[in-house]
Amino acid sequence: MHYNNYRNLGFTTISNGLIAYYPQLKISDAEMILIIQLEMFAQKGNNFPSNEELAANTNFSTTEIASLIQKLIEQKYLAIDESTDNKGRIYNCYNLDQIYDKLDEVLRVNITAANSNHAKPTTEIDNSPLNKLLRQFEIEFGRYLSPIEREEISAWLRVDHYDPEIIRLALREAVLAQAYSLKYVDRILLNWQRHNLKTSNEVQNFLQRNR
Structure with missing residues (x-):
């Protein structure tokens, strides 16, 4: 068959x-x-x-x-x-x-606990761009991220200064390609960087032209 x-x-x-x-x-x-x-x-x-x-x-x-x-x-x-x-x-x-209401509660608690290295107000942790990205990656990948993976995503923000929305767009492209790895997402980000794409609008226009 x-x-x-x-x-x-x-x-x-x-x-x-x-x-x-x-x-x-x-x-x-x-x-x-x-x-x-x-x-x-x-x-x-x-x-x-x-x-x-x-x-x-x-x-x-x-x-x-x-x-x-x-x-x-x-x-x-x-x-x-x-x-x-x-x-x-x-x-x-x-x-x-x-069940999805309870899942949302569990996700908030687990992602916050996994990434809380310093004492911070809960609302600050929940609303940070990093934690939002980490939660989205774990949901899309269907598993916990390792400490190394969490640090790599953090570096995209701190070191490479990628816009969080551009990282989310790269994650979406990886999911569409059924490639659930940070290496694949990183290659997408580097490719967009080589094309000097700095905003989500520029990325979306680039993707539309190359579909």
């Missing part, structure tokens, strides 16, 4: 932040598999798949699926909402919004 045949089955978009940090949310591997299945069904337009449908896509029984759903509800990661269609009929749908 060729790759194009698999492409016809479609793709499911899952936040890299959730993939990287679900253990910090105390979500088990089994619960994470269920969350991925719920996202897949939702992105296909089915917001309330049956336990049988979920079980058919996993190695879990319908009883285990029911248990996992109940655990996620008890942990306030999953809710069942009621909605009304255009004919006035009431229907149920799963809602995962709460």
Whole structure:
């Protein structure tokens, strides 16, 4: 079966932040598999798949699926909402919004703690350009950055004086190329520097001309 045949089955978009940090949310591997299945069904337009449908896509029984759903509800990661269609009929749908609210809290705490080398007010750390960049890199890469990687990103700001927005644009280009490494991002930044591109507008115009 060729790759194009698999492409016809479609793709499911899952936040890299959730993939990287679900253990910090105390979500088990089994619960994470269920969350991925719920996202897949939702992105296909089915917001309330049956336990049988979920079980058919996993190695879990319908009883285990029911248990996992109940655990996620008890942990306030999953809710069942009621909605009304255009004919006035009431229907149920799963809602995962709460899990992303909790993920945002975990990300703020973890990124702040990982990069706090000196005692600073929390608001100052959270709002610094460096910490915003570090958080975005960890989310896009789907993993923690090493101390060396964090220092390299810091050097882009302190030593190379790259604009944070230009670094974010370089990260976006790397993600689009599915190259999740700082070396690739650094090559992009050096290339833009050789072209004397100093603002985000100049970079965006350059990218449009060379697509």
